[in-house]
Amino acid sequence: NKDQLIMGIETSCDETAVAIIKNGREIAANVVASQIESHKRFGGVVPEIASRHHVEQITIVLEEALNQANISYEDLSAIAVTEGPGLVGALLVGVNAAKAVAFAHGIPLVGVHHIAGHIYANRLVREMVFPLLSLVVSGGHTELVYMKEHGHFEVIGETRDDAAGEAYDKVARTLSLPYPGGPHIDRLAQEGEPSISLPRAWLEEGSYDFSFSGLKSAVINTVHNAEQRGDQIKPEDLAASFQQSVIDVLVTKTSKAAKEYNVKQVLLAGGVAANKGLRTALQEEFTKLPKCELVIPPLSLCTDNAAMIAAAGSVLFEKGIQSTMALNANPGLDI
Numbered sequence: 595n596k597d598q599l600i601m602g603i604e605t606s607c608d609e610t611a612v613a614i615i616k617n618g619r620e621i622a623a624n625v626v627a628s629q630i631e632s633h634k635r636f637g638g639v640v641p642e643i644a645s646r647h648h649v650e651q652i653t654i655v656l657e658e659a660l661n662q663a664n665i666s667y668e669d670l671s672a673i674a675v676t677e678g679p680g681l682v683g684a685l686l687v688g689v690n691a692a693k694a695v696a697f698a699h700g701i702p703l704v705g706v707h708h709i710a711g712h713i714y715a716n717r718l719v720r721e722m723v724f725p726l727l728s729l730v731v732s733g734g735h736t737e738l739v740y741m742k743e744h745g746h747f748e749v750i751g752e753t754r755d756d757a758a759g760e761a762y763d764k765v766a767r768t769l770s771l772p773y774p775g776g777p778h779i780d781r782l783a784q785e786g787e788p789s790i791s792l793p794r795a796w797l798e799e800g801s802y803d804f805s806f807s808g809l810k811s812a813v814i815n816t817v818h819n820a821e822q823r824g825d826q827i828k829p830e831d832l833a834a835s836f837q838q839s840v841i842d843v844l845v846t847k848t849s850k851a852a853k854e855y856n857v858k859q860v861l862l863a864g865g866v867a868a869n870k871g872l873r874t875a876l877q878e879e880f881t882k883l884p885k886c887e888l889v890i891p892p893l894s895l896c897t898d899n900a901a902m903i904a905a906a907g908s909v910l911f912e913k914g915i916q917s918t919m920a921l922n923a924n925p926g927l928d929i
């Protein structure tokens with residue numbers, strides 16, 4: 595009865611991350627090398643810079659993860675790696691590192707979808723109970739995903755334009771806040787009042803889709819109009835109003851879908867899941883649905899990491915799913 599040890603590798607955007615998970619749910623190592631400082635002065639992630647940093651960091655981060663877990667490659671049951679979606683040059687570094695290590699040491703390889711990873715971050719906190727619903731809110735994605743069993747993903751709603759995190763980052767830019775703007779807006783919002791009227795995109799009756807570009811434009815227009823009139827608007831009030839608008843739509847649609855699909859759990863996932871306002875609003879909403887358990891991972895497992903990729907890879911590997919050496923980066927991979 596040997597322990598199952600899965601290594602996860604994640605390089606889809608601007609974090610070079612390697613983790614090792616024991617028996618699907620226990621974190622033995624979790625290393626994240628962030629590149630945020632290098633991208634900050636450009637106001638966003640520069641793909642070419644991201645790829646170069648991944649190349650520089652990947653072997654260092656691999657070694658550090660093995661050291662943290664106090665194991666060697668020979669002890670691993672499998673290597674899970676993000677194959678997509680993401681930046682192609684960034685993904686390629688992780689995929690090729692995983693293939694090289696798997697080939698050199700004869701270890702099975704498992705390709706993982708980045709969003710599946712975000713969802714499985716929750717399994718490091720609680721065992722998953724099906725059917726479940728996951729609200730995935732990140733810089734690139736806003737999706738409501740229904741799961742009736744491990745490995746089964748049904749997207750019941752998604753954004754038609756900007757992702758929630760993207761809207762946060764663009765609004766932050768309008769307010770001259772540094773990249774990534776989400777945490778700054780979140781902090782400002784707690785000091786302000788949601789006193790400025792902004793739109794909420796409910797879309798057609800019954801739709802679980804989202805849209806944030808109208809809201810983003812409304813914030814930009816509010817700032818420009820105020821500038822032209824020479825009015826002062828408090829940035830904290832604008833942040834609070836924007837955040838309230840995003841949260842109202844996310845919480846209302848998630849709660850409605852949880853009831854309609856009669857799910858036993860709701861899992862919050864993705865970088866925007868770190869948002870304090872969203873966490874609190876969901877917790878309040880779900881006290882009204884006592885039969886449905888709300889799971890919210892700690893902040894470090896919400897933003898990009900490799901523990902979540904190993905957690906998802908562990909379940910796929912148990913199911914007998916493996917990738918071949920033909921595994922390739924797929925920037926537009928569907929879940």
Ligand code: KG4
Pocket residue numbers: 607731732733734735758759760762763774775776777780864865866867868869870896897898
């Ligand atoms: O999941 P993630 O690390 O990367 C992607 O896969 O996209 O998400 C990054 C996004 C960024 O847009 C960032 O601004 C947002 O998550 N974010 C937040 C907060 N912390 C990170 N958004 C709102 N409130 C936060 N506290």
Ligand code: ZN
Pocket residue numbers: 708712732733864865897898
């Ligand atoms: Zn992500």
